[in-house]
Amino acid sequence: MALIVLGASAAGAAGDPDFGAVGWVALDCAPGGDPAGDESPSSADLVGDPSHPATYYAYDAKYLYFRYRLDSDPTSKGGFVENIWSALMQVPSGNPKQYQYEIAVNGKSDAIELWANTSARDLSFSPNFNDGAEVRLFAQGVNAANGSTVNATPLVRAVPTGDGSAFGGSPDYFLDFAMPIDVLVANGVIADAGDLASSLFAPATSSIGGAAFLPSGTLSIDATLTPDSAAVNVTTPVVYSITVHNAGPAPAKAVAIEGAALPGYMANASLAVSSDDAIVESMNPLRVTVPLMPAGSTVTIDFSADAQPGCGDDGFTESLTASAANAPPVTYSGTFGVDRAVRETCDGVDNDCDGHVDGEGLCDDGDRCTVDTCRGTGGCAHEAIANCRPPVEICGDCIDNDGDGLVDWEDPDCCEQLLALQPRRVMLKRPGAKGRNRMRVKAIYSQFAPAGFDPTRDDTSLQISDGTGPVVCATVPAGHWMQPTARRFSFCDKDGAFAGGLRDGRFVKRHSGRLVFRATSRKLPDQVVEGKNVRITVRVGNQCSQSTMELRAKKKALVYP
Incomplete structure (x- = not known):
């Protein structure tokens, strides 16, 4: 006005x-x-x-x-x-x-x-x-x-x-x-x-009837849907928080807040309105009337329901409208989705909509000393095996002894101090490929030299693995490392006598404090490497620096970057 x-x-x-x-x-x-x-x-x-x-x-x-x-x-x-x-x-x-x-x-x-x-x-x-x-x-x-x-x-x-x-x-x-x-x-x-x-x-x-009552209010409507999707065949509590505000300048009279009907899989609906004067005419479809909203006031509606869509159900778009005798209608639209991209779990329902309920291996807790059973709606059960002693990782034998998918120094059981390896260049050729070196690795072992770091005192290992298991597992004994300068440690095994297939390697401490590791080999890897989820681990004593990356194909080699 x-x-x-x-x-x-x-x-x-x-x-x-x-x-x-x-x-x-x-x-x-x-x-x-x-x-x-x-x-x-x-x-x-x-x-x-x-x-x-x-x-x-x-x-x-x-x-x-x-x-x-x-x-x-x-x-x-x-x-x-x-x-x-x-x-x-x-x-x-x-x-x-x-x-x-x-x-x-x-x-x-x-x-x-x-x-x-x-x-x-x-x-x-x-x-x-x-x-x-x-x-x-x-x-x-x-x-x-x-x-x-x-x-x-x-x-x-x-x-x-x-x-x-x-x-x-x-x-x-x-x-x-x-x-x-x-x-x-x-x-x-x-x-x-x-x-x-x-x-x-x-x-x-006499030519036109009334078009609206004035002075007018100015309504706005917003809503949040938490969560905005639900998995199939399980019950998901859903809360729809609706906010209607009158910015004025006049009070809004006979405010009607309405929503479209919800699908049948939304059950156990309940409603809470912040206004004591509000009249709940219907919950589904939503219709709430507020007799008077002063200028600057806000009304909130919390609509709660349990969503349990089936495999044949779709998501929906909920349209909300707020109007008043002296304010034009405003709308809000939000989408609720049905999530079918979920893994099957042990709960007595078909989670992934493949027509099968539950299945094998859903309750494996990785403990070899338990019998794991799916009891449907009762969930997973884990029964201890009498007199069972779980295996432990043996550090340095290039075998996954405890069955956790981690070998030797990849496993935290074998390392007291874990560091973040930062690969700079990696090349792994296929077995039989020609060339002087079949493997090259350059990486930042650490941003600074860790306390106690000394390859001439502690053995050093280089491990590379992919999704199939270890492809490089080599250890260089401490006695074969030399320190020609205060900032450099190196070894060389041209005859392949002690380094497990590695030809040479070195640690160099830069003036910035970074500790850089390099290694080459003419023999390793001796098997085909998958380029995805390649894990590289460099350890000195009980300090292990590790990183996982994806290699790309380049001619007859896999490289990074």
């Missing part, structure tokens, strides 16, 4: 009612305004744009005022043409889904009238609302102004706008009309003028 005070050209001389002295408030509902020529006749055609509102209202201690911008002069022969210009009125004490009274200028009888809507219907402005008032409570001639009337000057007038508007090509006119507060109070419309601040109005003419 905007407060607009008109200049003297539109106001004219002071009167009673004084249309020129009140502070008019725009009652427009269309953001783009109201074009000329969309209604006929032109004297009933409301016109306007954002700078020139089509309709206004105001009130003071004596009158309730309305001002309509018309495309042509509505007067005729000392009265008005046979049109009707009216304002539907919703009072604070009335049903917020309906209107209760109508204030109208009747051009046929040249009277300003007050009507009661005694057989009201719920509001619906789709596209227009048509619910005529039935009982006339008051009527007074448009020009009546004497000692028997409250007013000293006419209650209705038409004047050129004086603000330059000419939407149809010719100057526009204001139709101004006022209803005495005393008449409204005497007929039980309001208790006093203070009720007008909480009343709503819908401008209308």
Whole structure:
């Protein structure tokens, strides 16, 4: 809404009612305004744009005022043409889904009238609302102004706008009309003028019914769905948190929050609403009514349900709408998915929709001293085997002794200190490939030399494995390492006598503190290597540096990067 005070050209001389002295408030509902020529006749055609509102209202201690911008002069022969210009009125004490009274200028009888809507219907402005008032409570001639009337000057007038508007090509006119507060109070419309601040109005003419009640609220709606998907054949608790906010400037009346019906696999629904005045008309489909939302207020709805979709069920899109008697509808749309890309688990249902319930190996806990059994809905059972001693990893025999998929120094059981290896260059040729070296490895062993690091004192191992198991497992005894400089350790085994197939290797400490490892071999690897999930481990004593990567094919070798 905007407060607009008109200049003297539109106001004219002071009167009673004084249309020129009140502070008019725009009652427009269309953001783009109201074009000329969309209604006929032109004297009933409301016109306007954002700078020139089509309709206004105001009130003071004596009158309730309305001002309509018309495309042509509505007067005729000392009265008005046979049109009707009216304002539907919703009072604070009335049903917020309906209107209760109508204030109208009747051009046929040249009277300003007050009507009661005694057989009201719920509001619906789709596209227009048509619910005529039935009982006339008051009527007074448009020009009546004497000692028997409250007013000293006419209650209705038409004047050129004086603000330059000419939407149809010719100057526009204001139709101004006022209803005495005393008449409204005497007929039980309001208790006093203070009720007008909480009343709503819908401008209308004989050519068009009311389009919306004003002043308006501004609604917004948002929602979060947690989680946003559910696995098949299991129960997943779902919470739909819905937030509706009224940014104002006016309170929103008869707020309706509605949602589409949920699929049948959403069960055990419950609802919690933050407003004590809210009326839950239905949970599925959702329909909640809030009689009044003050400007700046928020209403939250937490909708809870148990989702248990089957293999043949699909996800859905939930559409939510919030609307009010004096606020246009706003919508929110969110998607809930059905997750079929899950692994089968031991729970007595078909999790992966392959037609089979549960299966073998679902309960293997990796403990060789238990008997693992799937008991359907009872889950997994693990029964201890009497007198069973689980195997332990033997460090240095190139065998996975404890069956955990990790060999020797790859296994934390064999390493007290784990470091992060950073490969720089790796080349692994296929067995039988020609060339001087079949394997090259260069990597940062550590960003700094670990405490106690000394290959001349502790044995060093290089292990490379892929998804099939070890492909390189070599250990260089400490006695074969040399330290030619303070920053360099190296070995060389040209004859293949002690290094397990490695030809040479070295550790070099850079000035930055980094410890770089290099190794080559003319014999290893002696089997085909899978390029995925290649694990490289370099250990010195009880310190192990490790990394897993994917190698790419290049001619007859696998390389990184």
